[in-house]
Amino acid sequence: MTRYAPNEIEAKWQKAWDDAGLFKAVRDTSRPKYYVLEMFPYPSGRIHIGHVRNYTMGDVVARFKAANGFNVLHPMGFDAFGMPAENAAMASGGHPKEWTYNNIDDMVAQMKPMGFSLDWERMFATCDPEYYGQQQALFLDFLEAGLVYRKNAVVNWDPVDMTVLANEQVIDGKGWRSGADVERRELTQWFFKISDMAGELLDALEGLENWPAKVRLMQENWIGRSRGLQFAFSTVDAPDGHDRIEVYTTRPDTLMGASFVGISPDHPLAKVLERDNPDIAAFCAEARKGGTTAEAIEKAEKLGFDTGITCRHPFDTSLELPVYIANFILMDYGTGAIFGCPAHDERDHEFAKKYGLPIKAVFVPEGELPGDPDDFVQDAALVAPKDVEARYVLGFAGEEIQTGTQAIETAIDFCEANGVGQGVTKYRLRDWGLSRQRYWGCPIPVVHCDSCGVVPEKKENLPVQLPDDVSFDVPGNPLDRHPTWRDVPCPNCGKPAQRETDTMDTFVDSSWYFARFTAPRADTPTVMEDAEYWMNVDQYIGGIEHAILHLLYSRFFARGMQITGHLPEKSKEPFNALFTQGMVTHAIFQTRDANGRPVYHYPEDVELRDGKGFLKDGTEVEIIPSAKMSKSKNNVVDPMQIIESYGADTARWFVLSDSPPERDVEWTAAGAEAAFKHLGRVHRIVSEIAASDGDGTGDEELLREMHKAIHDVTMGIESFGFNAAIARLYGFTNTLAKSKAGAAAKKQAAKALAQLMQPMTPHLSEDLWAALGLEGLCAAADWPKADEAMLVDDVVTLPIQVNGKRRAEIDVPKDMDKAEVEKRALAHDAVQRALDGAAPKKVIVVPGRIVNVVA
């Protein structure tokens, strides 16, 4: 009998699959297709255990569907543009292109030994000119279709390095390299008109039944539909052209509690005022300091500046509301101006307290005794849920007692009837800014001409290729300072003109790669026959961190591609089912350098004793538990060691064991050896069975267990309960090992075991398949079917509770009627003892599950 030797068998079976062309996806309209896709990786250079987990899950689905008769498309590529390549070039002087392609080669070399059922012939990287050229074609079609436009938007500006920074490069409001205070600065940028589709993208979420509810909810909140009132305050003492301030509010019912008007530092009125008033200019300059992230803006201390201008209240013209410039009001949302009602909004409340503004209650909780209503809201804002009834003491429309929702609707109706603004529906979703002032991205294919303006590049001139001769020794975009690349004739008039030097956001690259996989070498973005056959993605698998942006942008892009004729109608929603797997986390080991800055240590350099970590020289390290694996924190675990020591099947089995796929897992290497031992045990058990013959006892029992295992494992895989499927396979292996059944029955059970394990441990399964003398490849065999008749037991064990505490159990025939079950339960000694002579008040019998006696 041979020993389990993964390093010998794995390469052999991979070659056998290749020779049989098992994973090559070929359009075949006579068979149902299944498209399974894992979110493609960024080519960092090393695969990490999170990748292994992600691709193993996808591979289980792909192999399972193939065994169930589907024509499977399971491709892989690389999300290859982006900042890390430029950072590497800056740090070590190489070229982003070289760095990226070397990394891709390394990662492919690490992924191939895993035995994934991927069609490698379809592989591409988004930095291939063949890919990004087609992306430029899509951009031009989107431009023509009115889905792209230019406008001003703010970026993080590093005034020392004179360059735009990514949010990630702004640390505590300072540039990561220069340490200078970052400013918000406006640039003209390209935008996708995703906000035009906000309502549609929101409404369509309802149809995504096979997406996690939490992802749909996150997208719903992100798109953020709100019904509100837009109206104008008339101003007093404002500069010319600003006699009105448009505001938008979702709580028009609180209008009578308004005590101030707030405008964004980027509001047109603020910009006029700062020109003549140095104090206002100073305030606005201060407010514009720091990064552009919503988090930074929201967490900053709320500050305001009284402009001296006032507004008249539309319903009580004796009221004059001061106009403040406030640092927490975003120009991007609504009209960039609000009215503040401190009594019913926590942020406004804080603001009013700080600047001594009045706090007037508009409503009080329903049922409150009369008193001074304002007393309710002096210490904290009263923010009542919209569906709860309240008593309006300063209402101006509708009943005195009404819910927030009713009050809002009646307030809008009243305002419209009285010519004070109108009800509008707004969305929180902003347009998608795609311009990046960076080299390593897809060039935006337009030309700026002095005579013709912005001119699209001609499609026959695509791809607009990135120049190779660039350097990264100074900050800024190398395309901007390239001596010749910018200079091109205008595609329209032929006069000298300049290329756009902005490149595209890498989210654009990942917003249509799934469609490109259906025809990866075509000289158009997609080919309709292929898209018709292979789309949609039947199962998409990736990290929860992409729940909003990537998935929302992809949904937008699919719509855009449908409008521009690159995808069929059915692909508006490109992902039929989504599964979001949890992240793999690992403790961070850190010490501090002389300046108190953290120094991170690799897990393999740290020895753990009694829950404390020590370096080789004995220094104790601080352990930060459970953080997302990140290259910059040195807490990435390399799976190659496991693959080299134990083989791919052990790594695959191990990453699927124990943890539910959707949950985060804390990585420990302790279980890898145990997984290897188990596979060795399966190998030994099945090898022995293959060599055995003769009769035994308990054939029927073993086959019943086999059918139950087939049923449970099949259900486990279909519901992404891979850990449960594996636990079931452990159980079935134990049953098989202990069984005294005859050789024929055991061989039948062993065959089923090999097949059920095949999606997880494909190499081992092929070996078992061959050892059992079975024809062909296990990977090509039809999935086993459970016999329903073998799944039900004749006798069930029922626990008996008295007052919810388990006191006994009885074995009864599975279809015994309730009255008889009740009788037997009450007759039980332990039940009688628990009742202590008292008569039961009530007996609940749940057939097949439980009996509860209420004393």
Add this chain to the structure above:
RNA sequence: GCGGGCGUGAUGGAAUGGUAGACAUAUCGGACUUAAAAUCCGAAGGGCGCAAGCCCGUGUGGGUUCGAGUCCCACCGCCCGUACCA
């Protein structure tokens, strides 16, 4: 700050509102062995008890229910996202 999620033995985790801890890891005990490895068998949430058994127990505090890890409310902790990380 805001939006979303998670929290169960020493550890990973299981459990359509129905016996909490399946399955596995680590640990301990035993068999086999000259010995070890490998393998096989067994124990094991905490407490009390010779035992039968009893009490407690799913982050904390309330609630709904015949019955709550599961549903509801509040809180604590951690994770993800927050529009230029991918």
